[in-house]
Amino acid sequence: KGPVVIVGAGHAGFQLAASLRQAGFADPIHLINDESHLPYQRPPLSKAYLKGTGGPETLMFRPQKFYADQSIDLVYDRVISVQRDARKVLLASGKALDYGHLVLATGARNRLLDIPNASLPAVRYLRILDDSEALRTLLGDARRVVVIGAGFIGLEFAATARIKGLEVDVLELGTRVMARAVTAEISDYFQKQHADAGVRIHLGVQATSIEADGNKVTGVSLSDGRHIPADLIVVGVGVLPNVELAAEAGLQVGAGIVVDEYLLTGDPHISAIGDCALFSSQRFGGTLRLESVQNATDHARCVAARLTGDAKPYDGQPWFWSDQANDKLQIAGLTTGYDQVVLRGDPAQKAFSAFCYKEGRLVGIESVNKAGDHMFGRKLLGAGGTIDADKAADPSFDLKSALA
Numbered sequence: 001k002g003p004v005v006i007v008g009a010g011h012a013g014f015q016l017a018a019s020l021r022q023a024g025f026a027d028p029i030h031l032i033n034d035e036s037h038l039p040y041q042r043p044p045l046s047k048a049y050l051k052g053t054g055g056p057e058t059l060m061f062r063p064q065k066f067y068a069d070q071s072i073d074l075v076y077d078r079v080i081s082v083q084r085d086a087r088k089v090l091l092a093s094g095k096a097l098d099y100g101h102l103v104l105a106t107g108a109r110n111r112l113l114d115i116p117n118a119s120l121p122a123v124r125y126l127r128i129l130d131d132s133e134a135l136r137t138l139l140g141d142a143r144r145v146v147v148i149g150a151g152f153i154g155l156e157f158a159a160t161a162r163i164k165g166l167e168v169d170v171l172e173l174g175t176r177v178m179a180r181a182v183t184a185e186i187s188d189y190f191q192k193q194h195a196d197a198g199v200r201i202h203l204g205v206q207a208t209s210i211e212a213d214g215n216k217v218t219g220v221s222l223s224d225g226r227h228i229p230a231d232l233i234v235v236g237v238g239v240l241p242n243v244e245l246a247a248e249a250g251l252q253v254g255a256g257i258v259v260d261e262y263l264l265t266g267d268p269h270i271s272a273i274g275d276c277a278l279f280s281s282q283r284f285g286g287t288l289r290l291e292s293v294q295n296a297t298d299h300a301r302c303v304a305a306r307l308t309g310d311a312k313p314y315d316g317q318p319w320f321w322s323d324q325a326n327d328k329l330q331i332a333g334l335t336t337g338y339d340q341v342v343l344r345g346d347p348a349q350k351a352f353s354a355f356c357y358k359e360g361r362l363v364g365i366e367s368v369n370k371a372g373d374h375m376f377g378r379k380l381l382g383a384g385g386t387i388d389a390d391k392a393a394d395p396s397f398d399l400k401s402a403l404a
C-alpha cells in the first residue's frame with residue numbers, strides 16, 4: 001500500500017500507471033519521465049513518423065489532460081538513486097519521493113559504436129523522439145547514408161531512406177540480416193526485397209572507422225579494406241538494458257534487472273518491467289529479456305493486477321512486428337531454439353509464413369504480409385496448442401480448424 005513510484009515513462013511505465021487506475025488503485029501514482037515529451041510510442045520513430053510530416057502529438061499515448069483526470073503525477077525528472085531502507089527515491093532536481101511500491105521501467109539505451117570519429121554530429125542513433133526528429137531533417141539534406149547493423153531498426157531506417165531517394169549501404173557483421181531474431185527464410189526474403197529496392201547490403205563486414213573532413217563525415221572504412229562514401233551514418237547495433245539504478249541499490253542484475261515470475265526483484269517492494277527486466281518464465285522454462293511493446297505492456301498489466309490484489313505469474317505470449325518498405329513482418333511466439341521450419345505460402349508471392357518447431361511442437365510463426373497466419377499463431381500458442389508441420393505447410397488446410 002501507499003504511493004507507487006514508476007521510474008521511466010515509456011511503454012511499460014505509461015501502461016502501468018494507466019492499468020493501475022483502471023483496476024481501481026486509489027493511492028498516489030508518480031510516473032517519472034526523464035524525456036521532455038508526454039509519454040509516447042516508440043515503434044513509429046523508425047517507421048511512419050520518420051517517413052511522415054506529423055508532429056510529436058501524433059505519437060503521444062494520451063494528451064496532458066489524461067494525467068490530470070486520472071490523478072497520475074507525471075514528474076519531469078530523473079531518478080538518481082533508490083534508498084531501499086527508507087523506501088524513497090532521490091530525483092536529479094534534489095526532490096525525494098516516498099514509495100509503498102517502486103517499479104523500475106527504465107528501458108534500454110543504444111549500444112554505442114566505439115570506433116574513430118563515432119561521436120561526430122552526422123553519426124546518429126534511433127531510440128527517442130528527438131533522434132527521429134533530427135533524422136527527418138538530416139534525411140532531407142543527406143545524399144548517401146551508411147547504416148551500421150542490419151537489425152530491425154537499421155533495416156526500417158534503410159527502407160525509409162531509400163524511399164526518400166538516398167543512396168543506402170547497410171553493413172552487417174553477421175552472415176544474414178536480422179540473424180538474431182528471425183529464421184534464414186525470413187532473412188533471405190527481406191535481404192532480397194531491400195536489394196531489389198536498391199539498398200546495398202554488405203554481410204560479414206565491420207565498420208572500423210568513420211572517415212571525416214574536419215567535422216564532416218565523408219565515409220566509412222570497412223574491415224575488408226573497402227571504403228564507402230557517406231554523409232550520414234545511422235547506427236543500430238543493439239541496446240543495453242538500463243540496470244545501473246537497480247545495481248547501485250544492491251538489487252541483483254545480469255543481462256537485465258533480475259525478477260521472478262511475478263516480476264518482483266529480491267526486494268518485495270520493488271518490481272521491474274519491460275526492456276530492462278530479466279524475468280523468469282514458466283512458459284519458456286528459463287530467464288528472458290525481451291524488447292517489444294507486447295512485453296512492456298503485458299508486464300505492466302501483470303504488475304498492475306498484482307498491486308491491486310490479483311497476483312499471478314507473468315505468462316504473456318510474445319509477439320512483435322516490423323515494417324520495412326512495403327512488407328510487414330509479424331512474429332508470434334519465440335522463434336529461437338527451433339529445429340524445423342516449414343513454409344506456408346510462397347515468398348515469391350510476397351505473402352508467406354515460416355512455422356518454427358522444436359521437437360515437433362510449434363514454438364513460433366514468422367509471417368510476411370500474412371496477418372491471418374499471425375493472429376492464428378497468437379491464438380494457438382496463447383492456448384498452448386500446436387499444429388502438425390505437414391498441415392501447416394499445406395495451403396489448402398484451414399488453419400481455423402486447428403483452433404477448435
Ligand code: FAD
Binds near residue numbers: 007296323
Ligand atoms: P522504454 O520505452 O525505453 O522507456 C524507458 C523510459 O525510462 C525512457 O524514457 C527512459 O529515458 C526512462 N528512464 C530510464 N532511466 C530513468 C531514470 N533513472 N529516471 C527516469 N526515467 C528513466 N517494439 C515492437 O514490439 N515493435 C516495433 O515495431 C518496435 N519498433 C521500435 C522502433 C524503435 C525506433 C525503437 C527504439 C524501439 C522499437 N520497439 C518495437 C521496441 C519497443 O519500443 C520497446 O520494447 C519498448 O519501448 C520498451 O518499453 P519500456 O517502457 O520497457 O522502455
